[in-house]
Amino acid sequence: MKCNRLVDVGRRQFLRGGVLGVAGAAAATVMPAGQAQAQARALLDYPSARLGNLADLVVNEPMDIAYPDADSPGVLIKLGTAVEGGAGPDGDIVAYSVLCPHKGYYMSYHAADKTLNCPGHFSRFDCEKGGQQIWGHATQNLPQFALRVDDKGDIFAEGADELIYGRLSNVLQG
Amino acid sequence: MAYKRNIDRLPIIPADAKEHNVTCHYCIVGCGYKAYTWPLKKQGGTAPGDNKFGVDLTVQQGADAEAWYAPSMYNVVKQNGQDVHLVIKPDVNCVVNSGLGSVRGARMAENRRSDITGTQAQRLTEPLVWRYGTWQPTSWDDALDLVARVTARVIDKDDENDLYVSMFDHGGSAGGYENTWGTGKLYFGSMKVKNCRIHNRPAYNSEVHSTRDMGVDELNYSYSDYQVADTIMLVGTNPMECQTNLFLNHMVKGMQNGAKVIVVDPRRTVTVDSCEQVAGAENVLHLAISTGSDLALFNTLFTYIADQGWVDADFIANSTFQGDVAVAEDAAHPASLGSFEAARAACKMSLADGAAITGLTEAQIIQAAEWIAKPKDDGSRRKTVTGYEKGIIWGNDNYRVIGALVNIGLSTGNIGREGGGVCRLGGHQEGYFRPSDAHVGRPAPYIDQLIIAGGGKVHHIWANDHYKTTLNAAEFKRVYNRRTNMVKEAMDARAGATREELVDAIVSAINAGGIFSVNVDIIHSQIGQAAHVILPAVESGEMNLTSMNGERRLRLVEKYMDAPGSAQPDCIIAARLANHLERVLREEGRAEYADQFKGFDWKTEEDAFMDGYNSGNPEVTYERLRVAGNDGVQEPVKGYENGALVGTPRLYEDGVFTRHGREDGKALFCMGTWRGLQAPGKAQQQANHRFLINNGRANLNWQNWFLDQKNDFVMDRFPVPFIQINPDDMADLGLKPGDMVEVYNDVGATQALVYPEPTAKKNETFMIFGAPNGTQGNVINAGTNELILPNYKQTWANIRKISNATPAAARVSYKSWEVEL
Numbered sequence: 004m005k006c007n008r009l010v011d012v013g014r015r016q017f018l019r020g021g022v023l024g025v026a027g028a029a030a031a032t033v034m035p036a037g038q039a040q041a042q043a044r045a046l047l048d049y050p051s052a053r054l055g056n057l058a059d060l061v062v063n064e065p066m067d068i069a070y071p072d073a074d075s076p077g078v079l080i081k082l083g084t085a086v087e088g089g090a091g092p093d094g095d096i097v098a099y100s101v102l103c104p105h106k107g108y109y110m111s112y113h114a115a116d117k118t119l120n121c122p123g124h125f126s127r128f129d130c131e132k133g134g135q136q137i138w139g140h141a142t143q144n145l146p147q148f149a150l151r152v153d154d155k156g157d158i159f160a161e162g163a164d165e166l167i168y169g170r171l172s173n174v175l176q177g
Numbered sequence: 178m179a180y181k182r183n184i185d186r187l188p189i190i191p192a193d194a195k196e197h198n199v200t201c202h203y204c205i206v207g208c209g210y211k212a213y214t215w216p217l218k219k220q221g222g223t224a225p226g227d228n229k230f231g232v233d234l235t236v237q238q239g240a241d242a243e244a245w246y247a248p249s250m251y252n253v254v255k256q257n258g259q260d261v262h263l264v265i266k267p268d269v270n271c272v273v274n275s276g277l278g279s280v281r282g283a284r285m286a287e288n289r290r291s292d293i294t295g296t297q298a299q300r301l302t303e304p305l306v307w308r309y310g311t312w313q314p315t316s317w318d319d320a321l322d323l324v325a326r327v328t329a330r331v332i333d334k335d336d337e338n339d340l341y342v343s344m345f346d347h348g349g350s351a352g353g354y355e356n357t358w359g360t361g362k363l364y365f366g367s368m369k370v371k372n373c374r375i376h377n378r379p380a381y382n383s384e385v386h387s388t389r390d391m392g393v394d395e396l397n398y399s400y401s402d403y404q405v406a407d408t409i410m411l412v413g414t415n416p417m418e419c420q421t422n423l424f425l426n427h428m429v430k431g432m433q434n435g436a437k438v439i440v441v442d443p444r445r446t447v448t449v450d451s452c453e454q455v456a457g458a459e460n461v462l463h464l465a466i467s468t469g470s471d472l473a474l475f476n477t478l479f480t481y482i483a484d485q486g487w488v489d490a491d492f493i494a495n496s497t498f499q500g501d502v503a504v505a506e507d508a509a510h511p512a513s514l515g516s517f518e519a520a521r522a523a524c525k526m527s528l529a530d531g532a533a534i535t536g537l538t539e540a541q542i543i544q545a546a547e548w549i550a551k552p553k554d555d556g557s558r559r560k561t562v563t564g565y566e567k568g569i570i571w572g573n574d575n576y577r578v579i580g581a582l583v584n585i586g587l588s589t590g591n592i593g594r595e596g597g598g599v600c601r602l603g604g605h606q607e608g609y610f611r612p613s614d615a616h617v618g619r620p621a622p623y624i625d626q627l628i629i630a631g632g633g634k635v636h637h638i639w640a641n642d643h644y645k646t647t648l649n650a651a652e653f654k655r656v657y658n659r660r661t662n663m664v665k666e667a668m669d670a671r672a673g674a675t676r677e678e679l680v681d682a683i684v685s686a687i688n689a690g691g692i693f694s695v696n697v698d699i700i701h702s703q704i705g706q707a708a709h710v711i712l713p714a715v716e717s718g719e720m721n722l723t724s725m726n727g728e729r730r731l732r733l734v735e736k737y738m739d740a741p742g743s744a745q746p747d748c749i750i751a752a753r754l755a756n757h758l759e760r761v762l763r764e765e766g767r768a769e770y771a772d773q774f775k776g777f778d779w780k781t782e783e784d785a786f787m788d789g790y791n792s793g794n795p796e797v798t799y800e801r802l803r804v805a806g807n808d809g810v811q812e813p814v815k816g817y818e819n820g821a822l823v824g825t826p827r828l829y830e831d832g833v834f835t836r837h838g839r840e841d842g843k844a845l846f847c848m849g850t851w852r853g854l855q856a857p858g859k860a861q862q863q864a865n866h867r868f869l870i871n872n873g874r875a876n877l878n879w880q881n882w883f884l885d886q887k888n889d890f891v892m893d894r895f896p897v898p899f900i901q902i903n904p905d906d907m908a909d910l911g912l913k914p915g916d917m918v919e920v921y922n923d924v925g926a927t928q929a930l931v932y933p934e935p936t937a938k939k940n941e942t943f944m945i946f947g948a949p950n951g952t953q954g955n956v957i958n959a960g961t962n963e964l965i966l967p968n969y970k971q972t973w974a975n976i977r978k979i980s981n982a983t984p985a986a987a988r989v990s991y992k993s994w995e996v997e998l
Contacts, residue, residue, distance in 0.1 A: 135179035142249035172186035
């Protein structure tokens, strides 16, 4: 019953937000963005949220983050090899939502082949290929967060390219 | 970079949106969905009172949320001429799937035709006729008049053998009881067409003759049986990919309740891995047999189980034939059928022989026998449910191997009992209601070979695409292109002629060896490129449509959107064709024959349903099925009580077997002795080629590739059909992931994209079947099993590199499909 235990773990983490220190800081920068303003414009106004610094990252060790707010867990990864769409001086930094776009279960990172894997129904996604679903039940590839790295090495998330599981607007609106 | 829609918000379903019952029309499982529609300029809100699900949408929803839907579940379509928002999402209250969506069904909305969002622009909207050197749009009356006049020239009363018909017999999609009745009444009622075939095989026949001859209908259990079984046996089937929510919502629950799993498959599939994840590897037995050796395995298991006395003696005595041979082997019966003891003698195989032929160890076979049949400590029956599919249906020695599997179920009393059943897992849903096909004969004519040999003058095709899904496909395409081109050239030469002159020109070309091809489909298919008249049909949801799933669960899909252009339901197309044939025949003075085409005054699909299905099942109406909702009713329907249809969750619970029509109701055993590779040419092909080209389906595009060839999410993942190869074999051939290879043998060639698969046995590959751009059938020889069952699985070929990965192929992931938790 390996998978069920992991499902339960995923749910517990998800229900408490799945959010660690860095994400809390990100959330704090998110909220001031006015909801009325977001509703009035054609495109969503994504917050620019600091996820960490280049110095914080260890190759192939995912850092827990949250974006665009505290209730949307994700990972920030320095892959160690440049990939299409990778950020940073080595072109190898990526960030993804970790909620499976199939049914919203909390996925885990498998460092050996750099994939995110879902304990619920066994879908898996390739972190080196823009979050492409390698095999699974989701009808979209994994939402990837657009990254910007400034002169000080601070890494900011500034958008997402697919709908995040569990919300009908990536930036929650009232 | 992977394909991304860049949709970051979706319209909210308002509280007062219209709600429609939808059964997913792709695969046999038939998951329940709901379609919600609402006016284009309206939207729901985030407050609980302002949306359909009464929840606060300003906050993140948890896992398994009813209120969340993906961009693939959304579209804008026409409904009664108006643009409306459409969301089609899994139904959390449907017993089949409990809110789970598959990677196929959860894209139903995105795969609807939309003038607004531009999806599925490939859908046909108007009739087309070959005119002035290409296809010209025209009216239904013009197109059907041409079809009727040419057809009338080659048929006559009691002489309809020059009309060839390829017609689907399935439910779901564009099939269903309405449409099989429409075509069936025309070709088997008004006419007695003998030269016909079904959508996925080159003859009009059963795929499972033996189980039916033994008295056992192939869909005899309820999906819930998987939840209470002690052992789940899966043979030549890959339900995690091909019956996904049957696996996730029923088989997984069975494993969580303690069931052990036996998987018989030459390759390690995603199903094997998923079973190990859920049940633990110690409770999963993967029997990776040598290709085509299933019969040896089942006969060995049957022998061993009987020798151990692990059989249900009371069941055998009360419910099965007593004596010796009941039906002798002949041209229509590839094995004798008879009693348990007679079958035991005919099928006898030792553990040593079974192990040698299958490549398994004796211990593995004994382990399987114990899991299947060894009574529990208290002496009670071990409840074993068996699911099988194309691995043996399209494998070696179809008749005997399926019979041998049913032997095991019968001898252990595992048919008609809770937690039992020996059933097909199936492909599409079913929806068959037609006049008798007895005139077709048995064995049925091998239509594709007859066409290659010059047979047929007019060919009516209903949602078949031989070009993608037949065997000996390379030769079929060559001949069919030549014969249809003869007619096209004749038509081109008479541009500007009167209808009468044109028909004369077509008939002359037909008599010179050509064939006139009429194609009814929802898209311009590959065989449709050869057609002279193309008639646009609709899909489920663009019409009301009834079908049953793999546990015989009958549901009505409620029409939720308009047809594209002037497309019509197949049943209405059949009716209008009948009307035109009647008119033309009467004009020609053939009044008596014309009278045979009466009875097609249907205006709607419901008229066809009442004329057909309801005539045999008077309790069942559209209104009662609407009330029954997405749980529907399991066939056969026994009555109507207290405002609800009363169904049958499991067949044969009384121990009486009826499928074969025997008055005594006794089931028969199959006396099928092992005899090696049965179909012609297979052993020779194996001897002369290095690689087994095993083939089958995959999760992403199983049962829906006809639409997905225009779906960006799908085509981004696999731009070309893949072939999985062991990495050592790749090294031998100098191949890298994504390289394009040619697969070639004595009958043809096709192309594929190389996908490394470390679990593949050396020299054994697996290629995706039915692709629009790399037809696996090109390398399948014409040899069939007895009773014209194609033997796709046992195919051998060589492989050579064509080129490095294309840019599209280089972008995709080549990592393992097995989850790592």
